[in-house]
Amino acid sequence: MVKPFASSADTAAKEQTLEVLADGVYALTAEGDPNIGAIEGEDFLVCFEALATPVAARKWLDRLREHTDKPVRYLVLSHYHAVRVLGASAFDADVIVAHEITRALVAERGKEDWESEFARMPRLADGADSVPGLTWPTLTFSDRLTIDLGGDRGDLVLQYHGRGHTEGDITAWLPRQKILFAGDLVEAQAALYTGDAFHRDWAGGTLDRVKALGAEQLVGGRGAVSRGRAEVDAAIEQTRGFLQVMLREVGAVQQRGGTLREAFEATHAALVDDYGHWPIFEHCLPFDVSRLWDELSGVERPIIWTAERDQEVWAQLQS
16 A cells, blocks of 8 residues: 655644744744744844745735834745745845855756655645746855844854755854754754755764754754753754664665665664654655665765656655
């Protein structure tokens, strides 16, 4: 029996919760759906992530407008995945910021990713026909970009920590408030999607550098806001632990000359007790294991996911 493809059977609406993390710092979480945030400057807003469509983004902006009417000057995109970026036109931002590698990835694989992700997660594609096209950053950087929020609000530091969930992930860090928007580099009680990842870099130096920031509140890509240093560190280590189990299990199957299907089954068995009840675990794992198998086989950069390839991998591993 083949399980319903990815999240195609996940049609139930998720409850969205808007949280005020500090004066002028907002996060919207949604029971394992993609998180999104905003930071007030003196006379402008910085928004973090854009959701999958302008229709979905406008619903978030309507809630945000209950707290602030400042115009959006910057829209920051943590990486290139469609469900994070294709709602960008709703923000009417002066500047769309991303890592320079993210811009290159949009050019290389943005169209295919759009088709792939909307097929995998149709419920997130609310008003899919409202997407005007690919989202292109208008300002990119390689290492760090600091935004002066004005007045006594301090700085917002956008930073690249190394390869992880994708080749070009960035975080948004408020050093004064010790609040971190981590994007999909960290998930709090939500399974990891690693289909475009660099597992060894991510589990090692990249997460080390994220942890070294010393955040006291963390908004991951999915899941609840982590509050307090203990919760923040637990979310980072839970993310690292997922990756380490994958590396161990897939690596062991490869070393003994096993198959991709055997690697998937071993990884599923090793993770399911601790992570299987978390959002999108069954959805993600076939794509995760397929990418890691390639990576450990010497395929340095992720193979582009297409709607057709998605179905082939799913049929091979989730039947």
